[in-house]
Amino acid sequence: MNGPHDLGGQMGFGLVAPDSNEPYFHADWERRVLGLTLSCGAFGAWNIDESRHARENIPPASYLAASYYEIWTRALEVLLERHGFATSAEIASGTKQVEPAVPKRILKAETVAGVLSKGGPCDRPLETRPAFAAGDRVRTKNFNPETHTRLPRYARAKTGVVEAVQGAFVFPDDNAHGKGENPQWVYTVVFDAAEIWGEGADPTLTVSIDAWESYLERL
Amino acid sequence: MHDDHETDHHDHHGHAHGHFHDHDNRYTDMQARVRALETVLVEKGLIDPKAVDAIVETYETKIGPKNGARVVAKAWSDPVFADWLKADATAAIASLGYTGRQGEHMRAVFNTPGTHNLIVCTLCSCYPWAVLGLPPTWYKAPAYRSRAVIDPRGVLAEFGLALPQETKIRVWDSTAELRYLVIPERPDGTDGLDEQALAALVSRDAMIGTAIAGVPS
Numbered sequence: 090m091n092g093p094h095d096l097g098g099q100m101g102f103g104l105v106a107p108d109s110n111e112p113y114f115h116a117d118w119e120r121r122v123l124g125l126t127l128s129c130g131a132f133g134a135w136n137i138d139e140s141r142h143a144r145e146n147i148p149p150a151s152y153l154a155a156s157y158y159e160i161w162t163r164a165l166e167v168l169l170e171r172h173g174f175a176t177s178a179e180i181a182s183g184t185k186q187v188e189p190a191v192p193k194r195i196l197k198a199e200t201v202a203g204v205l206s207k208g209g210p211c212d213r214p215l216e217t218r219p220a221f222a223a224g225d226r227v228r229t230k231n232f233n234p235e236t237h238t239r240l241p242r243y244a245r246a247k248t249g250v251v252e253a254v255q256g257a258f259v260f261p262d263d264n265a266h267g268k269g270e271n272p273q274w275v276y277t278v279v280f281d282a283a284e285i286w287g288e289g290a291d292p293t294l295t296v297s298i299d300a301w302e303s304y305l306e307r308l
Numbered sequence: 309m310h311d312d313h314e315t316d317h318h319d320h321h322g323h324a325h326g327h328f329h330d331h332d333n334r335y336t337d338m339q340a341r342v343r344a345l346e347t348v349l350v351e352k353g354l355i356d357p358k359a360v361d362a363i364v365e366t367y368e369t370k371i372g373p374k375n376g377a378r379v380v381a382k383a384w385s386d387p388v389f390a391d392w393l394k395a396d397a398t399a400a401i402a403s404l405g406y407t408g409r410q411g412e413h414m415r416a417v418f419n420t421p422g423t424h425n426l427i428v429c430t431l432c433s434c435y436p437w438a439v440l441g442l443p444p445t446w447y448k449a450p451a452y453r454s455r456a457v458i459d460p461r462g463v464l465a466e467f468g469l470a471l472p473q474e475t476k477i478r479v480w481d482s483t484a485e486l487r488y489l490v491i492p493e494r495p496d497g498t499d500g501l502d503e504q505a506l507a508a509l510v511s512r513d514a515m516i517g518t519a520i521a522g523v524p525s
Contacts, residue, residue, distance in 0.1 A: 097430035102451040118342040124360030157448045183344030185351045198358035208408035299484030
């Protein structure tokens with residue numbers, strides 16, 4: 090979707106404001122939201138793509154005004170409601186009113202270390218051969234789906250060169266919407282800045298994205 | 309780098325970053341909102357609060373840029389490891405014990421005298437947690453995410469880094485599940501240093517690409 094999250098090339102956000110002594114969290118609730126988000130992810134009711142899509146569905150004015158962990162909070166509330174774990178009234182009151190859906194797993198303290206060190210690989214075996222090889226010239230798709238995609242707007246309908254075949258991975262555009270993992274080959278595709286930004290682009294700059302095969306067409 | 313966190317538990321007033329400033333009321337509201345959320349999830353038997361504690365402790369105290377700095381120092385010291393890192397970064401990094409969440413599919417990108425690498429995630433906040441820990445606020449905020457792909461020299465200048473005009477800049481937008489670690493160039497004057505001393509020269513920002521490695525003091 091062409092949401093507020095798709096920020097590449099937008100202007101007006103000011104300076105980056107790096108701070109080398111910045112703490113990981115600015116308030117205690119941010120700690121809890123990190124832990125709650127990962128714990129609820131262990132329910133097995135949604136995947137990382139659906140979770141990302143819940144964040145980018147926050148209305149633009151709210152998304153851009155929110156701090157990072159506020160975005161996580163709002164998305165988590167949506168996911169918990171959607172999947173029957175808590176109602177909006179329960180979330181607002183902090184009090185149980187109905188029985189929740191049954192999660193596949195409940196994360197316990199003693200299993201946290203194992204779960205985090207295992208992670209959640211999203212590469213998948215794929216029997217088809219990659220359609221593209223390093224060195225191929227490709228053009229990215231021009232589309233504007235209302236659903237989840239990982240092809241940013243700035244890199245649509247652009248000509249680039251495949252630099253590497255990176256393996257086959259779960260396709261987020263489907264997986265975010267419960268349509269299955271439907272893995273595809275993923276390629277690193279490099280663009281000259283002039284192809285993306287046109288007039289005035291930095292001649293020393295190249296930008297790459299990692300693109301699923303269906304984002305690309307051969308030139 | 310973040311060993312001062314113990315003193316920061318309830319102090320956000322001293323950290324007025326970007327759009328966080330003047331939002332004290334909002335932070336108070338969020339404290340109440342998140343407390344209510346955790347309370348009801350615990351009452352429903354869905355959440356173990358000690359698991360939440362364990363997750364937070366892991367990312368505040370155990371997993372951070374020291375992991376990545378050790379990877380870089382080893383790559384500088386051991387050409388066989390550096391080749392392995394180029395060919396299969398996930399396996400090479402796992403051999404040092406760094407695996408798991410947001411590090412499942414690693415790629416190491418090496419700076420050279422002519423090319424500087426910079427990592428961003430314009431769409432969200434993808435970041436190699438297993439080697440760098442949680443991302444800094446600026447990495448997740450709109451200013452960096454919007455500008456890194458169109459004006460990287462301007463962004464780098466704000467970090468105090470001015471690259472030679474002829475240096476090529478390669479920006480990697482982390483749009484899929486690959487997670488990138490920049491291997492900065494080894495600084496001059498470090499021939500006699502062991503891996504531990506070398507790792508001390510490698511900052512988090514140098515492994516994102518918003519800095520270069522430090523020089524020995």
